[in-house]
Amino acid sequence: xxxxxxxxxxxxxxxxxxxxxxxxxxxxxxxxxxxxxxxxxxxxxxxxxxxxxxxxxxxxxxxxxxxxxxxxxxxxxxxxxxxxxxxxxxxxxxxxxxxxxxxxxxxxxxxxxxxxxxxxxxxxxxxxxxxxxxxxxxxxxxxxxxxxxxxxxxxxxxxxxxxxxxxxxxxxxxxxxxxxxxxxxxxxxxxxxxxxxxxxxxxxxxxxxxxxxxxxxxxxxxxxxxxxxxxxxxxxxxxxxxxxxxxxxxxxxxxxxxxxxxxxxxxxxxxxxxxxxxxxxxxxxxxxxxxxxxxxxxxxxxxxxxxxxxxxxxxxxxxxxxxxxxxxxxxxxxxxxxxxxxxxxxxxxxxxxxxxxxxxxxxxxxxxxxxxxxxxxxxxxxxxxxxxxxxxxxxxxxxxxxxxxxxxxxxxxxxxxxxxxxxxxxxxxxxxxxxxxxxxxxxxxxxxxxxxxxxxxxxxxxxxxxxxxxxxxxxxxxxxxxxxxxxxxxxxxxxxxxxxxxxxxxxxxxxxxxxxxxxxx
Numbered sequence: 001x002x003x004x005x006x007x008x009x010x011x012x013x014x015x016x017x018x019x020x021x022x023x024x025x026x027x028x029x030x031x032x033x034x035x036x037x038x039x040x041x042x043x044x045x046x047x048x049x050x051x052x053x054x055x056x057x058x059x060x061x062x063x064x065x066x067x068x069x070x071x072x073x074x075x076x077x078x079x080x081x082x083x084x085x086x087x088x089x090x091x092x093x094x095x096x097x098x099x100x101x102x103x104x105x106x107x108x109x110x111x112x113x114x115x116x117x118x119x120x121x122x123x124x125x126x127x128x129x130x131x132x133x134x135x136x137x138x139x140x141x142x143x144x145x146x147x148x149x150x151x152x153x154x155x156x157x158x159x160x161x162x163x164x165x166x167x168x169x170x171x172x173x174x175x176x177x178x179x180x181x182x183x184x185x186x187x188x189x190x191x192x193x194x195x196x197x198x199x200x201x202x203x204x205x206x207x208x209x210x211x212x213x214x215x216x217x218x219x220x221x222x223x224x225x226x227x228x229x230x231x232x233x234x235x236x237x238x239x240x241x242x243x244x245x246x247x248x249x250x251x252x253x254x255x256x257x258x259x260x261x262x263x264x265x266x267x268x269x270x271x272x273x274x275x276x277x278x279x280x281x282x283x284x285x286x287x288x289x290x291x292x293x294x295x296x297x298x299x300x301x302x303x304x305x306x307x308x309x310x311x312x313x314x315x316x317x318x319x320x321x322x323x324x325x326x327x328x329x330x331x332x333x334x335x336x337x338x339x340x341x342x343x344x345x346x347x348x349x350x351x352x353x354x355x356x357x358x359x360x361x362x363x364x365x366x367x368x369x370x371x372x373x374x375x376x377x378x379x380x381x382x383x384x385x386x387x388x389x390x391x392x393x394x395x396x397x398x399x400x401x402x403x404x405x406x407x408x409x410x411x412x413x414x415x416x417x418x419x420x421x422x423x424x425x426x427x428x429x430x431x432x433x434x435x436x437x438x439x440x441x442x443x444x445x446x447x448x449x450x451x452x453x454x455x456x457x458x459x460x461x462x463x464x465x466x467x468x469x470x471x472x473x474x475x476x477x478x479x480x481x482x483x484x485x486x487x488x489x490x491x492x493x494x495x496x497x498x499x500x501x502x503x504x505x506x507x508x509x510x511x512x513x514x515x516x517x518x519x520x521x
Contacts, residue, residue, distance in 0.1 A: 009171065010189045013037070016167045017190065019160070024149050030194040031142040031261065032150075033164070034187065035120075038139075038268045040168055041183055042088060042123060043096035044175050049086060050078050062092050079126070087132030087277035094119045100169040103162030112165075113158050117145050132277040135267055142261050184241075184273040191236050191269070195394050206235060207304040208392055210433040211356065212242040217442045218354040218384075218404055219300040220246040228252040230298040232287040232342055233305040237266035241273050243300055253280040254296065256287045288312075288338050291322070293346065301343050301353035307396065308358055311335040321345060326374050328367040336361045337371045344381060344405060352383075353405045358398055359387075362470035373468040376415070376460070381405045384416040384445055387472045389424040391431040401472070404445075415463060416448055418455045419476040453478045 017033040050061035054074070061078070065071040079089045092098070099119065103112040120140040127136040151157035173183040188209070195206035207215075220226070220243060229243045234255030244250045253275060257263040263284040270280045283292035288311050313332040317323050322345040323338070330338040336357050343353050361368065362385065376382050383404045390399040399421060423437040433441075444455045456475045466474055512519040 006185065009186055012167075012171055013186050013190055014193055016164060017193075019164050019167065020150070028149065030190075031265075034190060034265065034268065035140055035143040036164060036168060037183070037187065037190075038272060039120065039123075040096040041173065041175070041272055043090055043094070044173065045086060046082065046088075046090045047095055048176060049082060050092075053078055053081060062095070062098070064092050066091060066093060083126065083130050083132070087127060087130070087271075088123050088136055089126040090119070090123065094122060096165070097169055100162075100165040103158070104166045110162060111158055112162060113145050113154060116161065135271070135277045135280070135282075139264055139267060142264060187269060187272050188238060188241075191238060191265070206394065207239050207356070208394070208430075208432070209238075209242070210438060211304070211388070211392060212239045212302075213438055214386075214402065214433070214441055215239060215302045215304075215354045215356070216242040216246045217438070218402070218445060219243060219302055219352045221352065221442075221446055223299070224248050226250045226300050228254060228296070228298045229300040229302070230254040230293065230296070230343075230346060231302050232256050232291075232339065232346075233258075233303050234266055234282065235262055235304070237269040237282065239302050239304065241269065241275075243302060244273075244275075251279070253282075254293050254298065255280075255282045256292050257282065257284055258286050260284060288335060288342060291342065297346055297348040297351070299348045299351035301347055301351065302355070303339060303343060303353075304356040304393075305336070305339040307398070307400070308334045308336060308360065311338055313338075326371050328370045330371065331367050334360070334364075334368065337368050340375070340403070340405075341371070344375075344379075344407075347405065347407055349407050351407065354402055355405075356388075356400055356402055359401055359471075361403070362401060362472065369468065372470070375405075376463060376468055379407075380409065380412055380460070381407055382415055383409050383411070384418065385470050385472060386418040386441060386445070387421045387476075389421050389431045389433070391429075392424070392433070394430075411448060411457075414457045414459050415470075416445065416455065416457050417470075417472055417475040418444055419472050419478055420454070421472075422478070 013033075017029065020029040020032050047061050054061060054064075064074050066075060075091060082089045099112055099115060102115070103110050120143065124136050124139060127133045145157065145161065146154075147157075151160055173186075175183065191206055192209060195208075216239070219229075224247055226243070226247055226249070229240055229250055229252075231237075231240050232255070234240060234257050237253075237255060240253045240255055244253075253270065255266060257266055263282065266282050267280075270282065271277070281293070285292050310333055311330070313329045313335075315329075317329055322342050323329055326341060330336065330341070340355060340357075340361075343355060347353050361372070383406045384402075386402040386404070388400045388402065391397040392400065418441060420433075420437060420441050423433070423440065424431045425434050425437075426432075440454075443449070444451060448457060449455060450457055454476065458475050462475075463470070509519045
């Protein structure tokens, strides 16, 4: 698929999404359109798999008569295989195109609301008692088909949904072409579009793609395969999937997300990107208060946690293995270092972690200063600090940084500082990192280059002399000397202007006299 075709597809999907807008805000109609796209994906995946099984019998899945004896035998055999391979099951009558064509038929037969709700319920029910049960549990719960936001009457809601399904049915996601990830890319595009319209709430589920790319490239430096990647605040899962694009293979994906709706979005996103249900483990819980992957360590960890979030800082955590060695807990009002500590606990000895944080973590004192000093002096885990431009993230305009940590560092005697805060492009109201900006960050990090007004390698003694303050301007001097002003030349210019103004005044006075009107001075 060419870049132009991809953009056409993205625009088609966005136009369909806008059919649902009505009185809903961005994060509400997001749940419906992404849910419908997900249903279409599941149905098409099911049909392709079933048709492959049926090839020796020279029939297609849609041709099976579900009520016949032969049909029931076919259905039972396909269901068993499908639950193992795909993790779910849909009958021929429950396929997307079957329902979409019914909804756009004539007469009473085009009422599909109840059928659609039953099908979505059946997807979940089909997984009960199987290994994929947790991955499909309540996956469609945010799609309330009886919501008056879809229409005041059931007829109005039915008409709208039938229209949306009809439009979606005309789009070919090319699932049979395993080399392409058309639907996955389109889904990512829509998530980004919804984020741009969701304001502050966008931070709950979306990291801008260019920032995700930087994080992914940082943690995959020197690696072609990963056993596992982990994101403790995974949002929609886009950051985990971005890491997978930087290597040949990721064996397992792990994530945790507090928000229930976003948790559903992450699971859908994984399945839509053809990540097998046995290869991902996404949990819904508070990462700091109730961690779900306690026994695991990972060789790649990425995160964009909520900036300076509140947490309990309960004294019981002083005996928690994640925090106990530091002697102090992150403050209740700022959980930034609690997320850092949590991630370091889960970092494998051969691993790399990269986390987006507000600049305050670089210089704030008290408990945070104590933890920062411990990480640098006692553990020597901090590998790099990268300053990013302001206004990159939806919902906040503050400048941010990326901190990179490793337990076994190739350069244990120093820390790399990069200041990329002035390297960006302004697009509408957001700043964006350009491909060249991303490439520069990554190349300087990987080669550990020192570049005037951009990067600096600070030895640990210098960090200690600065009392472990990591404020980037202490290390990267971006000061630009102002051009020397020649006061004599400026005065001469002003005298010249004065003479010119006098000549203009005389000319104006002459014209006014000829016109027999008063001069304006």
